[in-house]
Amino acid sequence: MKRVKITAFALNNVKLNIKQNTTVHVHGGHYVGERKDGKMHGKGTYFYKDGSRYVGDWENDEMNGQGTFTWACGEKYIGQWKDDMQHGYGIYTWPDGDKYEGQWEMGEKTGFGIFTWSDGETYIGHWKSDTRHGKGIHNWADGDRYIGDWNDDIREGSGMYIHGNPEVSIGEFENNKFLK
Numbered sequence: 724m725k726r727v728k729i730t731a732f733a734l735n736n737v738k739l740n741i742k743q744n745t746t747v748h749v750h751g752g753h754y755v756g757e758r759k760d761g762k763m764h765g766k767g768t769y770f771y772k773d774g775s776r777y778v779g780d781w782e783n784d785e786m787n788g789q790g791t792f793t794w795a796c797g798e799k800y801i802g803q804w805k806d807d808m809q810h811g812y813g814i815y816t817w818p819d820g821d822k823y824e825g826q827w828e829m830g831e832k833t834g835f836g837i838f839t840w841s842d843g844e845t846y847i848g849h850w851k852s853d854t855r856h857g858k859g860i861h862n863w864a865d866g867d868r869y870i871g872d873w874n875d876d877i878r879e880g881s882g883m884y885i886h887g888n889p890e891v892s893i894g895e896f897e898n899n900k901f902l903k
Contacts, residue, residue: 871896
């Protein structure tokens with residue numbers, strides 16, 4: 724082996740071209756992880772320019788399978804993904820303490836789920852397109868409770884409203900109001 728002497732000037736002017744296994748996403752940033760046929764595929768992490776990050780399963784350059792997405796604003800989703808959208812079972816939390824745990828369909832709360840607000844309110848029941856829809860129970864922080872039908876986030880149909888006092892309203896509801 725031959726010895727080579729490099730001056731400090733030459734050493735300071737050396738430029739390295741290090742090729743990293745990264746891919747630029749439509750939202751900007753870079754990917755580090757497994758690939759198949761040049762695409763993000765398998766386990767990997769995507770670091771977005773805004774500070775958001777996804778860690779989990781990839782298939783053909785899309786989030787598919789189990790993964791965790793943490794947004795720069797502090798929101799977080801842990802759960803199943805399909806075609807870059809929440810799909811299946813997952814837990815979504817907000818920085819203010821709100822939380823949804825349940826079923827998702829193509830990025831929307833759909834199916835059975837539980838939403839807990841930071842003030843103590845809860846809704847346990849069915850969802851459709853991000854709204855309470857179907858049978859469900861809403862508990863308010865003041866002690867009031869509604870058990871019954873929902874339609875697009877509105878109490879509508881058969882139900883029972885239990886007031887914080889001993890009063891109970893049982894019957895039909897329309898546009899969030901009890902019909903006598």
